[in-house]
Amino acid sequence: MPEHAVANWGFVAARVERGWHTQEDFATAYDETARKLREQARISVRQVRRWESGESTWPNRDARRVLEAMFGCPLEDLGFRRPARPTGRRPDGSGEKLEECDVRRRTFLGLVGAAPVLDLTALDHLTAAANHAGRHNRDELLAHLRTALDDAARADGLAGPHEALPTALGILAAINSAARTAAEDLRRELLVLGARGAELAAWLHRDAGAPAPAVAYWHHQAKEWATLTGDGAMHAYVLLRQAQATDRTDAARMLDLARAATTGPWTLPPRPRAEAFQQQARALALTGAGADQVARVLDQAHAALGQAAPPSGPATCTGPLGDGYTRERLMVQTAICYHEAGHSDQAVSLFGEHLAAAAFAPRDRAYFTAQYSGALVAVGEPDEAATAAMEALTLAAGARFGQALTELHRTADHLAPYAERPAVREFRQRLGELAVA
Incomplete structure (x- = not known):
């Protein structure tokens, strides 16, 4: 350039x-x-x-x-x-x-x-600083880029991928531009940060409903930069995120990716390691594995999380890997695993206990509540399922949280036999109106 x-x-x-x-x-x-x-x-x-x-x-x-x-x-x-x-x-x-x-x-x-986290003026200034990295304070430039990425990730959790995606892409372009001409030590730090940003971009594209090749492109970029910088833990973390992005109809690939994150030539920190075991458990459930096998892998997830030190502060995109993975998050994801394994009664119990007690970002609460609604249908509680689904829809509609809306469409399909019940009818009607809009 x-x-x-x-x-x-x-x-x-x-x-x-x-x-x-x-x-x-x-x-x-x-x-x-x-x-x-x-x-x-x-x-x-x-x-x-x-x-x-x-x-x-x-x-x-x-x-x-x-x-x-x-x-x-x-x-x-x-x-x-x-x-x-x-x-x-x-x-x-x-x-x-x-x-x-x-x-x-x-x-x-x-x-x-769109209402970007950074307006175009701020992005222009950031790029100008990145393009002349040698003339600016190294630590100050990296701090600005970290803050911008963290703000973009936070905006996604609150207001959805369409809010954060333009800014994330702009920051990645600035990082890529600066890395071309930066001194070796600064280039490495930029690419370490770029790997985090590329993983975020993959997630944002996925939740925004982008085609699979667009998501795969950013996962590949994140792994490339992680490899170039010798960041094995980040490479493994991207494998985990790829497993999470894999469609439920390809459970074998999901399982392979999640296992690779914990068995490859790298060591994940305890929190993302726990998340990877949880993802393995879900994939096993989707492949039809027995409840005992799923439970054993979930025990590994809980054991890994038990080894984690307390977070030093609020979780951020550029902070310690997986610092936002808490016990409450593991518990609601354990509920998802039980539901996938056909033990929806246990799932409903776990959701009811932990979803209400934990503090989740709107995006996560919408997704977990949508999962809860599906479990309620499975145990024969259509009215409660519709109520939970309406709660999730209220959170997801304005921000267009893609994964939550996908789950809500699955719930709507499962509620079809109860379509004449008032709560069910209202939920399915509102979901249909959103789809048309």
Whole structure:
């Protein structure tokens, strides 16, 4: 990237917001639009990368026409910079000053319905500092990047992936840019941080409903950076997160990934090790393993958690791995395992005891409550299930917590035989209205 280049956050955010989660997705959509407009020019992924990096600041005439058709707004609102004119005004005669265009560009995310943790001005400043890492205090730069990632992860827990994703991608672009020219010791620290951010990006894409290749791309990037920095624990942690991202219909792969996290040439800290054992137990339940085998692996999870030191502070994205994995979280996930193993009565009991007592972020509470509703259906309590499902839906709807909504759709299917009961009917109707919206 040229020294003067600044990543184009407006374009990245616009692409993601409209469902083109990868640069390949966007290039395909661009070519399709160009064909409809009878434009001859096509683009490659390399060109998309140049637009997003800021290397190409103003597309050519044909590309401008296609981009404006795709996004329905002027290119300035997408973060592109029109070549400067001596008059300081737009060449279309509107009289609007270029500085005013820049102000509109910097409010872009608000216009498309996202409210980023960092606005475009802050991201531009962060990238400028990253691109000139040698001129800035090393510790100060790393601290800013850590804080930004932690804030993005916190925003996800409170308000969902669509809130945090544009910022997370922007921070990763800044890290990648800085790492290219940084001194060796700073480069390593940047890539360590980048692995955390890439794992977060994988989760955000997954919860936002992105295609599986987009999620896999960020998992791969996180493992690559973890490998380059010799961070074996982070590599294992990403394997765990891959297991959690695996569809329930592929339980064998889920089990392989979760086992690899605990048996490979690395050592996970006690908390994420406990989580990996719990994920193994769930995968075993999904493969049809007996309750005794599931319980033995859950015992390993509890034993690993018992070895963990008390957290030194609130859990963060860039802090100790898995520091947010508490006993209460293990207990509600134990309930999920029992439900998957066909012992839904035990699951309901555990959910009832621990879900009410623990403090979870809205995203997690929505997901666990959705799981609880499924267990209630299984024990023949459709009205209570619908009540729990409505509680989860209220939490998940506005923020679009994807995993919680997926579970709620499963609950709605299981509630179909009770569709005429008032509570069930209301829940299924509201879920259907949300899907249409």
